Amino acid sequence: MFKVKHYRYRVLAMLFMATSINYFDRSIMGVMSPELIEYFGWTKQDYSSILVVFQIAYAIGLISMGGIIDKLGTKKGYIVSIGIWSLFGMAHAAVGRGFSLIGFMAARFGLGFGEAGNFPAAIKTVAEWFPKKERAFATGIFNAATAVGAIAAPFVVGAIVYWSGGDRGEGELVNWQIPFLITGVLSAIWVYLWYRTYKKPEDHPKITKEELAYIQSDSEVETTEKLPWKSVIRKKQTWAFSIAKITDAVWWFYLFWGAIFLADNFDVKIKEMGIPFLVIYAIADTGSIFGGWLSGSLMKKGWSLNKARKVTLLICALVILPVCFVAFTESKWIAIFLIALGAAGHQAWSANIFTLASDVFPKKATASVVGIGGMVGAVAGMLFNIVLGSVLDTANNTGFFWAFLVAGSSYVILLGVVHLIMPKMQPLDENLNPIQ
Numbered sequence: 001m002f003k004v005k006h007y008r009y010r011v012l013a014m015l016f017m018a019t020s021i022n023y024f025d026r027s028i029m030g031v032m033s034p035e036l037i038e039y040f041g042w043t044k045q046d047y048s049s050i051l052v053v054f055q056i057a058y059a060i061g062l063i064s065m066g067g068i069i070d071k072l073g074t075k076k077g078y079i080v081s082i083g084i085w086s087l088f089g090m091a092h093a094a095v096g097r098g099f100s101l102i103g104f105m106a107a108r109f110g111l112g113f114g115e116a117g118n119f120p121a122a123i124k125t126v127a128e129w130f131p132k133k134e135r136a137f138a139t140g141i142f143n144a145a146t147a148v149g150a151i152a153a154p155f156v157v158g159a160i161v162y163w164s165g166g167d168r169g170e171g172e173l174v175n176w177q178i179p180f181l182i183t184g185v186l187s188a189i190w191v192y193l194w195y196r197t198y199k200k201p202e203d204h205p206k207i208t209k210e211e212l213a214y215i216q217s218d219s220e221v222e223t224t225e226k227l228p229w230k231s232v233i234r235k236k237q238t239w240a241f242s243i244a245k246i247t248d249a250v251w252w253f254y255l256f257w258g259a260i261f262l263a264d265n266f267d268v269k270i271k272e273m274g275i276p277f278l279v280i281y282a283i284a285d286t287g288s289i290f291g292g293w294l295s296g297s298l299m300k301k302g303w304s305l306n307k308a309r310k311v312t313l314l315i316c317a318l319v320i321l322p323v324c325f326v327a328f329t330e331s332k333w334i335a336i337f338l339i340a341l342g343a344a345g346h347q348a349w350s351a352n353i354f355t356l357a358s359d360v361f362p363k364k365a366t367a368s369v370v371g372i373g374g375m376v377g378a379v380a381g382m383l384f385n386i387v388l389g390s391v392l393d394t395a396n397n398t399g400f401f402w403a404f405l406v407a408g409s410s411y412v413i414l415l416g417v418v419h420l421i422m423p424k425m426q427p428l429d430e431n432l433n434p435i436q
Contacts, residue, residue, distance in 0.1 A: 066371020
């Protein structure tokens with residue numbers, strides 16, 4: 001059998017592809033939101049309710065999928081996740097105007113439940129295939145795919161979807177169903193490739209002995225015995241990770257409300273969304289990769305795991321602070337740049353927070369911990385959407401002032417809380433006891 005010297009990067013490419021599809025699917029509705037709101041006659045509170053249903057399902061899915069993936073293993077668990085989200089993603093296209101609110105809620109619920117499996121599966125895969133000193137960088141690379149999906153969505157939507165018979169608000173919204181169907185084809189291709197190629201490194205016929213030894217060089221040997229979910233949720237480290245994941249609400253704010261903010265404040269049309277989203281998420285990609293590289297680089301220079309991760313997180317939090325001023329500017333491009341800066345800081349933050357789970361917990365508990373933390377982030381996003389949708393309907397754009405203030409300041413505050421809960425990032429063994 002032909003051996004590949006750096007096979008772990010082929011596995012990472014598969015994670016990148018899956019996450020791109022995940023975020024393309026997730027972003028489509030956010031990009032079309034100004035048009036869908038008008039076409040279906042929704043209020044912003046209606047739109048907020050649809051988002052809340054998605055996030056409720058996402059929270060339930062994270063708790064469920066994390067445990068399922070730890071139980072079934074990465075290969076089967078990932079296939080279950082992407083299969084569910086693809087079917088419900090395509091189901092959006094079957095929704096008619098007469099039952100649009102209920103129809104979209106049902107489709108978004110299924111989509112949210114399935115999509116919840118992506119990050120627990122991906123983080124678990126990185127823990128299986130990369131040594132600790134490379135995990136933040138590897139996570140930063142596949143996490144950058146969230147921006148690829150978010151960048152692709154407005155260009156695809158802008159090229160396909162349009163109003164018939166005149167400007168926005170007149171006639172029919174043509175081809176809005178097609179973007180929801182595209183992801184079904186992409187997902188089918190991915191599932192085929194994943195099923196054919198994925199195995200754990202110790203079982204994979206194409207990995208060299210040298211690469212396997214390198215992957216396992218800084219990891220403890222683990223048994224195949226499963227850890228009960230209740231033992232994971234009791235650890236303070238689980239809740240330190242979960243509190244840091246509250247910032248997911250900020251990322252979802254950019255993703256689901258960004259197009260509405262640009263449309264309401266700067267009259268950006270659906271066919272004009274591509275360039276602003278390209279700028280925002282291309283800069284966000286840079287942050288994801290740089291943030292992952294930075295903490296790994298500091299560790300290679302001799303910094304402790306605790307110091308390298310937390311100093312990097314502090315830098316991220318400080319970079320994000322200027323987002324507080326987005327609502328004060330009357331310049332579209334200054335607003336876009338500030339959002340891009342916040343998105344880049346968030347992605348760098350996210351790469352290191354995800355890696356925190358695999359730094360501290362054994363591999364067999366990683367997906368469960370990521371699921372619990374993601375559930376907390378989903379609930380935070382749900383509450384954020386409920387409040388924002390209500391305020392925007394009753395007080396026009398005043399809600400965006402408060403939203404950006406929270407988006408800019410929350411990281412510094414939450415980092416302080418994380419440090420109080422977990423002053424030292426001490427790894428746990430397979431029985432969740434501190435490794436001395």
